[in-house]
Amino acid sequence: MSTNLAAIGYLVAAVCFILALRGLSSPATSRAGNRYGMIGMAIAIVITLLALPHARASTYLFILLALVIGGGIGYVVARRIEMTAMPQLVAAFHSLVGLAAVFVAIGAFSSPADFGITDPDGHIHLLSRLEMGLGIIIGAITFSGSVIAFGKLQAKLPPSIEKAFGPLQPLVRTAMSSRPILLPGRHAINMTIGALIVLLLLWFIAAESTVAFTLMTLLAFAIGFLLIIPIGGADMPVVVSMLNSYSGWAAAGIGFTLKNPMLIVTGALVGSSGAILSYIMCRAMNRSFVSVILGGFGETAAAAGELEERTVKAGSAEDAAFIMENAQKVIIVPGYGMAVAQAQHAVRELYDILTKKGVEVKFAIHPVAGRMPGHMNVLLAEANIPYDVVFEMEEINNEFGQADVAYVIGANDITNPAAKTDTSSPIYGMPVLDVDKAKAVFFIKRSMAPGYAGIDNPLFYMDRTMMLFGDAKKVTEEVVKAMG
Structure with a gap:
């Protein structure tokens, strides 16, 4: 292959990669972004193989073998891997x-x-x-x-x-x-x-x-x-x-x-x-x-055992179901607890039943919710949650004050109001979701254990907060059942 032709091929592949990055910046265009990335990579591989200098048959045989092995492993992993x-x-x-x-x-x-x-x-x-x-x-x-x-x-x-x-x-x-x-x-x-x-x-x-x-x-x-x-x-x-x-x-x-x-x-x-x-x-x-x-974020408070022990209000799925189905606006805040419990499909059922009852439902996503960028967006997309009801923090934070219910699923540190008020807190100054401004807060959590920052969350002890202890998937399914 001529040098000029290879350069043109690489240029086309580079454009595809740029379009892929642009597409992956939004859940609505992520599928198209993935396709552009795949096309660009295929072009790059083909051009590289055709442009190999002094390549022998054995060279291509080894490359083909590597592609088959690597592609096979990738296919199996892609088919079996859980979104969590x-x-x-x-x-x-x-x-x-x-x-x-x-x-x-x-x-x-x-x-x-x-x-x-x-x-x-x-x-x-x-x-x-x-x-x-x-x-x-x-x-x-x-x-x-x-x-x-x-x-x-x-x-x-x-x-x-x-x-x-x-x-x-x-x-x-x-x-x-x-x-x-x-x-x-x-x-x-x-x-x-x-x-x-x-x-x-x-x-x-x-x-x-x-x-x-x-x-x-x-x-x-x-x-x-x-x-x-x-x-x-x-x-x-x-x-x-x-x-x-x-x-x-x-x-x-x-x-x-x-x-x-x-x-x-x-x-x-x-x-x-x-x-x-x-x-x-x-x-x-x-x-x-x-x-x-x-490194070492949050280690001091956790190691020193300074977490407060105060009384919390524990509720039931029936309590949450009654209040939410009579609400006008519910904001769901997914966190790593949803990923661990693989509760995204149960959350979709909750969204569907609330919407049928005429309740306005939105999702609030913090930039660092979960374990990787876009973790919550990926899980919600897997459950076919409509993109137009999923909002980033800066888009929805001012709506919590008008929400009847904030339904928090294991999102601990990113909802901690201490980040706004406690200057001694390790997360002070970190932008958080203003869940504490909602009229009622339902917080799903397995236990009162602290989040990754290793600090207590004052949100748990607010009069308007009701803790729903248990697995996020089971609790959400119970809430849906109670609404049925």
Whole structure:
């Protein structure tokens, strides 16, 4: 294939990827966005295969085998994965992108002539060493960090897999805890390792040293692990978005090594969009990106055992059903409790029956609800909740004052009014949904345990709040049954 034709093909693929990002910015256009992304990726793969220099039949055979294996695994995972497990699946995908970048960098370092990155003397070009070094560092950090993020999101491995770790099982369980794991002197350790990685990168660029390359890679794996374990579940949406950005920059770095413009453009798109989303989500939490990376959010209050013990008003599904079916306006606030209980379809039944009774029903989505960006939107879309009744926080927050009922499903920290009033609270200043302004609040929760921030929620003790203890799916089904 000619260079000009390949360039045109890559340009078309890049346009498809841009349209994909635009489409994925809204639930209403997400299907079209996915299709654009699939078309763009298919074009990019075909162009790359046709443009391979000096390719032999065996080369295409190995590529085809890899496509069949990878595509087969992807198909099976896509068919079997529960929507509630999407956050950890995304983290797993990020880890594979990082690992691919590491493997490509190792391959390029081992056989630089095959990659066309050597000078007449057989040495790797100086610029190629920089690109390769940055690619493998970012890729290694992305891989190990994503593995830990997957563990924190999954929370528990299947017993058969856990047994494979043998005596390391307690360590694995600890690493997979959603609580922040604060190592003594962690900041000093991370800064030391980071400085060593920079020095090794400079050594590798200057001397093309195998020792520097190896140590740099191992330390990058280590710091990826150390950066994520201090981060608690409250910050997981930002972490997932951040790792998405890392995976893009890793791909872009390796794109320079491979001299593949499509990989550079795609990596830059993913990296920049992930970085922008991370920034937006940090703003939604009123936290700086640096504070998220440093980790440990909410650990102080939980560890000190400072949670208050006060009386709450417990209600029943019948109470909630009677009040909601006689209301004029109900706002449903989904949180991670809905995802854990897989209650989205029961919530759809609640929406349907309330709508038939003439009640206006809307959904309020906080930017960091759940475990990943858009987690609640995905679950509601799976249950075929109409897009036009789902609103982001800034669109609906001023409507809680006119709502007869706010029906909260396990959304703890994002509804905590302490964020607006308590200057000593770890979440003070974080924008929250103004659930406390509704005339009545029904809060579904398994227990009085704190959320990921590890702090008490004054909303539980308000006179107008009624706690509905139990599994979100079962409680919502009971409410629907009581209305029937």
